[in-house]
Amino acid sequence: MVKEIFTESIWELLKTIPDPEIPAVSIVDLGIVRNVEFDNNKLNITITPTYSGCPAFSFMKEEIIRHLEAENITNYQIKTSLAPPWTTDWMSNDVKSKLKEAGIAPPSHEVVCPQCDSQNVQLISEFGSTSCKALYKCKECSEIFHHFKQI
Ligand SMILES: [Zn+2]
Known part of the structure; x- marks a missing residue:
């Protein structure tokens, strides 16, 4: 039970870390954080990079470390999982409205x-x-905007 509460608080902590390119959404919203678990009192966090070669990924990992250490959590391991590959389907539902906003x-x-x-x-x-992201121009309202590519 204690572990469950602690796991929940780690998720809450990770939700405070924004995506470096889209500050409106968190790395949890994007579906980058796959798993949070405790094993023999060691915290294991599994993360999956978004688009391969996205330079933001190492930055996100550093941000996770910075946030954990700010909470005096030192017994942790961050695993990178490449399979299954990340897809835009992993984004939470409200992230899409946050992107639009x-x-x-x-x-x-x-x-x-x-x-x-x-x-x-x-x-x-x-x-x-x-x-x-790809860059688009709207022919109706002349807005220039980014489209988060579907993969
Ligand atoms: Zn428009």
Whole structure:
């Protein structure tokens, strides 16, 4: 029981760590944190990188370490799991609305302008600020926005 409470508090702590590229969403929202468990009083956290080669991943890992150590948690191990690979399906439901509020079109087959919901959009660049996002322009409202690519 104590362990369950502690695991819950670790999840709560991890939810306070924002994605470095999209501060509106946490690394838990994105589905990067796969598992939190205790084994012989050692904390094991399993994380899966999003898009391969996303430079933010090592930064996220450092942020997890920084947050754990700020809570005086020192007996931990962070495992990186590559299988199964991360997909946008792992994002929590409300993360998609958070992305939209941040002006980023959430992952979907159909790219929709986050400002006016028009599908009359034009791809400007396959690679936006990072390889995770493509840059689009809305032909209805002229908004330029990022689309979080669906994988
Ligand atoms: Zn628009």
